[in-house]
Amino acid sequence: MPPHKRPNPLIDKAPGLQQVRHLLAVSSCKGGVGKSTVAVNLAGALQQQGCRVGLFDADVYGPSLPTIVRPEKTDLFSRSELIVPLEYEGLKLMSFGFVPTAQGGSGAAIMRGPMVTQVINQLLTGTDWGALDYLVIDMPPGTGDVQLTLTQLIPLTAAIIVTTPQELSFVDVVKGIQMFQKLKVPTIAVVENMAYYECPQCGERDYLFGPGVRQRLVKQFGIQNAFEIPLWKALSQTGDEGRPLIFADPVHAISQTFGNLAQAARREIEELQCNRDAPAARFVIGRGVVVTWPDGREQDIDPATLRRRCQCARCVDEQTGQPLLDPAAVADDIYPTDLHPMGNYAVAVHWSDGHDASIYPYDLLASLANDSP
Ligand code: ADP
Numbered sequence: 001m002p003p004h005k006r007p008n009p010l011i012d013k014a015p016g017l018q019q020v021r022h023l024l025a026v027s028s029c030k031g032g033v034g035k036s037t038v039a040v041n042l043a044g045a046l047q048q049q050g051c052r053v054g055l056f057d058a059d060v061y062g063p064s065l066p067t068i069v070r071p072e073k074t075d076l077f078s079r080s081e082l083i084v085p086l087e088y089e090g091l092k093l094m095s096f097g098f099v100p101t102a103q104g105g106s107g108a109a110i111m112r113g114p115m116v117t118q119v120i121n122q123l124l125t126g127t128d129w130g131a132l133d134y135l136v137i138d139m140p141p142g143t144g145d146v147q148l149t150l151t152q153l154i155p156l157t158a159a160i161i162v163t164t165p166q167e168l169s170f171v172d173v174v175k176g177i178q179m180f181q182k183l184k185v186p187t188i189a190v191v192e193n194m195a196y197y198e199c200p201q202c203g204e205r206d207y208l209f210g211p212g213v214r215q216r217l218v219k220q221f222g223i224q225n226a227f228e229i230p231l232w233k234a235l236s237q238t239g240d241e242g243r244p245l246i247f248a249d250p251v252h253a254i255s256q257t258f259g260n261l262a263q264a265a266r267r268e269i270e271e272l273q274c275n276r277d278a279p280a281a282r283f284v285i286g287r288g289v290v291v292t293w294p295d296g297r298e299q300d301i302d303p304a305t306l307r308r309r310c311q312c313a314r315c316v317d318e319q320t321g322q323p324l325l326d327p328a329a330v331a332d333d334i335y336p337t338d339l340h341p342m343g344n345y346a347v348a349v350h351w352s353d354g355h356d357a358s359i360y361p362y363d364l365l366a367s368l369a370n371d372s373p
Helices: 009-013 035-048 113-125 145-153 169-182 214-221 233-240 253-274 303-308 362-367
Strands: 020-028 053-057 086-088 091-095 132-138 158-163 187-198 226-231 280-284 288-292 298-301 336-342 346-351 358-361
Touching: 020 035, 020 169, 020 253, 035 053, 035 091, 035 132, 035 158, 035 187, 035 233, 035 253, 113 145, 145 169, 158 169, 158 253, 169 187, 169 214, 169 358, 187 214, 187 253, 214 226, 214 358, 226 253, 280 336, 288 303, 298 303, 298 362, 303 346, 303 358, 346 362, 358 362
Parallel strands: 020 132, 020 158, 053 091, 053 132, 158 187, 187 226
Antiparallel strands: 086 091, 280 288, 288 298, 336 346, 346 358
């Protein structure tokens, strides 16, 4: 079943979301990494590619949409009991920051987790989004309860994770991927923001924080779409001025990167819908994990071998790459309790020993064919 067609009480009960085809989360582990900047420029890029797009700022603690985008008309009103979203260059917008409060401030700082999710939920479902191809959701930063509950409530098609390339960033990315994986939402791309500084005179790139996470993403999760955005004054300037770079300078090299990100997202989501070429994995007693490749070939993998090759943060040290899992601690008769595809690139497995963080890229599965006893 296509991801956006998952039965979901939220969509069923929310008239304003009925005609929204895909909800696409933009998420980060920490605040201040450029998540909102990416969300708004991605939304603009999708729109410039001919899609109908909305942008929902779910970051009630620090709603930045009203700063980054300044629509001409900012008065909210309702029609048939739904709030009419604001518009900027054809983009439909909604943020807690657009909602006037008695105190004039956002008031979100004093809200506890459950209230936050309730407010976000009400604003998302109470908005008349109309017919949209993509509703980009700027998620609150972090991977805690609020984010998990939101991911449960909102029927996301896919997620994009934004990070900065400091030493611990790969751990952050993994946390994000695993939060979404728990709820079967595939992470389709990772954006490394402020990845390098480019000298305006000679064009030389200085990777201030060292190499990025691309290689590890491909190896560990099979995610092919990693994009680098440089530290660039125009990006913060246009954000501060309320006219995002994608609108202020659509041919700028960074705008083109956002265009490539939008294209990758559309392609991945399209493939998720048809799932034509994706291998399928299932558990068969007596055979183990059986992978059926698109050409019809079947491959049996011993479950214990697969469990011992888990690459998650609990089984392999993220910093050193040293194994943390003692192979002898895995029972030979272990079996998967759940197997489900992670987007177009990997299979996620829950195990009978209670371990639920395993993600196996298809390349790794293919390489295990000969290792199995
Ligand atoms: P978050 O949503 O993660 O909290 P924001 O998108 O609000 O982060 O960005 C935080 C600040 O950093 C903003 O002032 C923004 O304009 C600036 N910024 C984001 N990305 C870049 C970049 N690549 N180069 C320069 N400034 C950036």
